[in-house]
Amino acid sequence: MSATTDKADIRKMSLSDVEAAVLAMGEKKFRAKQVYEWLWKKGARSFSEMTNLSKPFREELEKHYAIHAIATDQVQRSLDGTIKSRFRLHDGHLIESVLIPVPADNRYTVCVSSQVGCSLSCTFCATGRMKRLRNLDAAEIYDQVVMVNAQCEEAFGHPLTNIVYMGMGEPLLAYKNVLESIDRITSADGLNMSPRRITVSTAGIARMIKKLADDAVKVNLALSLHAADDVKRNEIMPINEQNNLDTLMEALKYYYEQTRNRISYEYIAFQDFNDSIDDARLLARLCKPFPVRVNIIEYNPIDGAPFRKATEHRIDDFARYLREQGVMVTVRRSRGKDIDAACGQLANK
Ligand code: SF4
Structure with missing residues (x-):
């Protein structure tokens, strides 16, 4: 069901746009700042919540503008504490976010989506x-953080500590909106979170990695690498055909040199595909040009995909080899598998 209206979405307007609108309604300019604070700092979902504005002014806003807030559609809880939320957008599309709590490390991470679907067709x-239906706008990304933060407070008595753009979609193909959402999340007028707590994950679009460097965004960058040679990577990630490993390494080196931000590689271990010591050797080579952490991730099979997860024994050998080469490695056991919330499983189920 779609709830789209003809009214303009006020969260797509800049502060100066809102000021102009407020003046046109015969209100004082400072009222715009109040409206903006309600929208971005207090996360208001309706004009009626804006209680320091007069009722006639709120009604006037309501008449002309809409707040396209996302709404919870379904919440699933995993036995391991992971919580997957499905959200309905104002036009009826569905997206998912995942809360991954690690109380022992005082780490509460939300994995947010940046697009409805994805155009990149990674086989796993x-x-x-x-398929990609559309990009999320900045407010829709921001809403996921606000809503999962409230969920985190309620379930664990703790706010979110980390945000990863690793849910549905390729964040660097929703670039402008992703950057705007980061701005909202980190700004003092928004959630005031540190950009160091944010990681943007990409399947590897070299020109956009360079753009991120040129725009001097202070976030961590993760490359979903998953294979350390072009033949294998082409097989599982078609985007590699236009962005091969040489091109990506050059872009990442540039990113590191310009920003000194942290870079990591995500590497899902597939049995007998990319989990041999030869694969580890190739991967170690890609860790030399700049400091990088490798996160080895347990694979979660999805229906019809031709892969199986690598055995623990193979993953341990693989990780040991990398450590011997001086590479920083973390092995991530999968979270939320029982509710299809793990890496690569988000499909609005
Ligand atoms: S892994 Fe990421 S980039 Fe690849 S298809 Fe899935 S959502 Fe898209």
């Missing part, structure tokens, strides 16, 4: 089968 990923 459920989202990639959905």
